[in-house]
Amino acid sequence: MLLLPKKELITFLIFALVVLTMPIWLIPFGGAYPGLMQKFAIFGLMAVGFNILFGLTGYLSFGHAAFLGVGSYTAVWSFKLLTMNALPAVIFAIIFSGLFALAIGYVSLRRSGIYFSILTLAFAQMSYNLAYSVLTPITNGETGLALTLQDPRVLDLAFAERGAGLPPVTLFGLDMAGYWGFYFTAVILIIGYFIAQKIAVSPFGMMLKGIKSNQNRMGYTGFNTKPYTLAAFVISGMYAGLAGGLLAVTDPLAGAERMQWTASGEVVLMVVLGGIGTMFGPVLGAWIIEYFSNIFSAINEGILHDVFGFLPTSVQDFIVPILALFVGEGWELTLGLMFMLVVIFLPGGLIEGYRRIMARLGGDRENGKSDAKQPVAEKAEDE
């Protein structure tokens, strides 16, 4: 309670529990394997950080994939030059993406609104193109940056002989490719979420909301809004860089495509889908999008036939081709439809939907209290 107000502390603890029990509750969804759960944690983190900028200040960046990319490259270089330990890799990822965000933010924040968005988009596309061309010595161009047998790894090799194959990424001996990798990213997501919550309830967070609400008034009130927005930009860039570093931790490979504008757009979708400016919304959005792109995209007609095996063949032959449009390669169609529905009917994102449902249930309960107590209590227990 010293660290967060009570209400926020409770949501934080629930959040931590939900993240750490992912290997259990994802089982019925067919997603409880480390690779997907790592992505859940990593993109959740990216979305949480993005929301600090977009959700609090209202500045919509279309270039955050650039920071993701910088984080990945930095982490892989840390593996190549220093050590396969994950910790220095993510720390360097945060530092370098932060510096990068400082430079891009400094210039982009000279404008606001759509011009700001376009500037960030331009910078990110520039970074993407540079990674492919001029910066090939650093990024290894199209092939992508990977570990090699000749990497210096000065810290590791000072204490041990060079092994036969490529070494795995570790955290003081724990292999980061499997479940330990998930728990590492999960703990970082929880820490990142905590910090984001602290920011949201701090005076600094209130100033950011003030900027979103009325930037002019902030000026006449005596605030220099530029350093506030720049700080928010850099912090969210560091979150993105950290996410990029973690991607490299779970799979030590960095390619320029990570910086492409579609990747920048994806995080915007995550935040909007889940709920702009809410704490859990962005994470939820990230999870849903990752789930769709990993699980839905893997469903094919064969699987659908299995699922609907209990139906007569003629009905199956009718239903399956229609549903098939929405799964497999068509997963983006489903996502797009869902996105449209959310934006039209729930402009506050899925979190708003949840709130409306809770409000309705709460209302029912209030009404129910007067006429029938018993059934309502039972209903509550069922939930």
Added chain:
Amino acid sequence: MSTAKHNTVLHVADVHMRFGGLHALADIDLEVEEGKIHAIIGPNGAGKSTLLNVCVGRLAPTSGAVVFDGQVITGMKPHQINQIGVARVFQTPEIFAELSVLENVMAPAFAKRDGAFKLNFMKNLARESEIREEAEHFIEDVGMKAELETPAGSLSRGDKRRLELAMCLIQHPKLLLLDEPTAGMSRHDTNTTIELLKKIKERGMTKVIIEHDMHVVFSLADKISVLAQGRIIAEGDPETVRNDPEVKKAYLGGAHE
């Protein structure tokens, strides 16, 4: 002009403001004395708000300078001007619609205490009890104690204006600029606001007030400047201005338009 007894807090010196062909302010020279309430009156479109815009850094004058407290403030950023002691209530309320009434008033208190920028993101807003109590006090002063947690955007126009007044007062500015602070208020609220403004006058805060309501003007002002078509056509104490033939003409002309 200033005598030994009175210090000039604000001096608008030979200010011109042109918008394309429109000469919105023409050769404005205005001195506001410390601790006084200086009213600016004039018909619609006279340039009153434009004059305040020049004073708070929203507009850079085409020529001329504004001196506040011995410092040239033309060319300074709005936040710099606020930080040295100028606060303003706008004609169309400028508030943080998404924030609560309490937060709206706490924010300017932070600006006053911590300066134009402070990276205090690990502090807890709920634990800033000093600022919170001060904000509550000022909200009570403007009679909005019941609305502490209300989102400011859902307030009535008159309440938004009172809120904005509290946002300015909590900063204890040396100079308070008020652009029609009672517009949109009921008679009763107007009277409470006048009482409040009188009370702050006793605390020695200098004020420039733009007002259409002559009842307000004559019950508050120590000095009145009359603006018409970008020029000051009359100036002096309320009695002098009331009887000025130029003023009568400008007002009658304005009323018939």
